[in-house]
Amino acid sequence: MKKQGIFSGIIFIGFGLYFLSEQLHFPFLRSLQSWPTLLMIVGLALLGQAYYAKEYQQIFAGTILFGFGLHFHFLQYVKVWPNNIGMLLLIIAIGMLLHAQKTKSGFVYGLFFLLLSCVLLFYNRINQWFNFVESGISILWKFWPVGLIIVGTYLLFIKKR
16 A cells, blocks of 8 residues: 555544444444444545545455445344345445446456346346246247147138238
């Protein structure tokens, strides 16, 4: 890291605020006094280093740490937050896409992880859609002889004209 001041400064401020809130026992900050907050602080420090010092290789790691910390906080406090591997892959995909935006490499991998995370997050809906298509095809499959009758009728009566 070329400019250590940005990373170190954010780490010291973040950890200082974290431990100060722990010492002062603020009840409204009680929910932030856990290990996901520490992940978020380190992630923010890496993102600050990446963007302000133009060390773009830090974007991926910063996004992963901040995103995972945010994800684990949301799991505790947001009841509808998805708790499956698709969410973690979405965070990885965002990190890869942000990294690719600045470094011009890895965009395809980011899109792959984004697609994979969407499939895993929306698996139930995709499965329902495939069941709908499958049931529609099975209904059509029962009546395939009707297609033969229609083709035969066309050949006998309509094509002659």
